[in-house]
Amino acid sequence: MGKISKVVVCGMKGVGKTTILEQVIYGNITEKTELHPTIEDIYVANIESDKGTKEKVRFYDTAGGTTNQQLPRHYLVLADGYLLVYDTANRNSLDVLISLKKDIDKNKDKKEVSFFLQTLVMYFAMLHLVLCF
Numbered sequence: 747m748g749k750i751s752k753v754v755v756c757g758m759k760g761v762g763k764t765t766i767l768e769q770v771i772y773g774n775i776t777e778k779t780e781l782h783p784t785i786e787d788i789y790v791a792n793i794e795s796d797k798g799t800k801e802k803v804r805f806y807d808t809a810g811g812t813t814n815q816q817l818p819r820h821y822l823v824l825a826d827g828y829l830l831v832y833d834t835a836n837r838n839s840l841d842v843l844i845s846l847k848k849d850i851d852k853n854k855d856k857k858e859v860s861f862f863l864q865t866l867v868m869y870f871a872m873l874h875l876v877l878c879f
């Protein structure tokens with residue numbers, strides 16, 4: 747079995763973390779979909795690369811807060827990477843993300859880190875995703 751990568755998905759409450767995971771992994775989001783605030787959830791994705799290798803990625807969907815928040819400490823130990831989500835229509839959600847990122851940087855020990863920037867358009871709003879390993 748290939749390596750299992752663990753990605754923690756975080757960002758302010760209501761920015762669409764669960765929506766993104768549900769859509770990317772199951773493709774089942776419609777304009778009528780109603781989602782409830784997350785407490786804690788795990789999504790497992792099997793990804794086949796261009797080279798034919800198979801990888802398993804475990805996404806940890808977290809509960810977003812409304813103000814500057816810290817991630818529960820156990821995520822900092824298990825994470826291989828982070829998916830940081832904010833809503834371009836909500837400036838406050840970026841402030842929350844900046845504070846989260848600072849907290850991650852301060853507490854991630856000496857793990858290697860690289861950054862990926864991606865933009866996703868869903869419905870009428872744009873959500874920006876930052877994936878950092």
Ligand SMILES: Nc1nc2c(ncn2[C@@H]2O[C@H](COP(=O)(O)OP(=O)(O)OP(=O)(O)O)[C@@H](O)[C@H]2O)c(=O)[nH]1
Pocket residue numbers: 757758759760761762763764765766779780781782783784785808809810811867868869870871872873
């Ligand atoms: N218009 C619009 N609504 C969206 C979009 N993404 C998510 N939503 C809606 O925003 C609401 C919150 O989305 P969630 O995915 O539950 O947000 P979350 O970040 O997981 O929130 P918490 O679990 O509380 O931290 C839901 O009603 C979604 O349908 C989007 O791109 N555009």
Ligand SMILES: [Mg+2]
Pocket residue numbers: 763764765782783784807808809
């Ligand atoms: Mg959620």
